[in-house]
Amino acid sequence: MTLEDQIRACTRCPELAATRTTVVVGDTPPGARLLVVGEAPGALEDASGRPFVGRSGQLLDRLLTEAGLPREQVAVLNTVKCRPPGNRLPTRVETTNCRPWTAAQLERLSPSLVVTLGLSAASWFLGRSTLSALRGRVHEVDGRRVLPTYHPAAALRGGPAGAPMRLLREDLATAVRLVA
Numbered sequence: 001m002t003l004e005d006q007i008r009a010c011t012r013c014p015e016l017a018a019t020r021t022t023v024v025v026g027d028t029p030p031g032a033r034l035l036v037v038g039e040a041p042g043a044l045e046d047a048s049g050r051p052f053v054g055r056s057g058q059l060l061d062r063l064l065t066e067a068g069l070p071r072e073q074v075a076v077l078n079t080v081k082c083r084p085p086g087n088r089l090p091t092r093v094e095t096t097n098c099r100p101w102t103a104a105q106l107e108r109l110s111p112s113l114v115v116t117l118g119l120s121a122a123s124w125f126l127g128r129s130t131l132s133a134l135r136g137r138v139h140e141v142d143g144r145r146v147l148p149t150y151h152p153a154a155a156l157r158g159g160p161a162g163a164p165m166r167l168l169r170e171d172l173a174t175a176v177r178l179v180a
């Protein structure tokens, strides 16, 4: 059984396993040097089985393309693979349950750089903190480079002229430069 098949069959979180439509394993194009990590699937991701396909995903695609790296060449995962019902936040237990899957994917992908979107994904790598304390800098975590930035949803909330949009765009441009 492949790693993806094992993740798709997982029922460690009873509520999520009972309510999900699909398990959103993630996009893992071979040879991807950049890995983008978010928190958990939303309704569109649950329905389609792919990460970041809604408005946030469209913004991510656009900013990556602007920076010179098409989304098709970027690996994209969530730390939690199944949609929490009603778009609630994943519980700590659910995040812990899913951690070994994400860790195994990370090990296999071995990207040159990881970009985390939002505080939850940043905390997965760097522990509890604030996004303002972490974002925009490359951190070394177990021999991996991790660059935290804003979640595209925060950039959309702040509008086209808001600081989160500007900083997300800057950080993704930095990430693309670092993996070039």
Ligand code: SF4
Pocket: 007, 010, 011, 012, 013, 014, 016, 017, 023, 080, 081, 082, 094, 097, 098, 099, 101
């Ligand atoms: S969220 Fe992760 S650990 Fe929980 S059921 Fe889905 S795949 Fe399994």
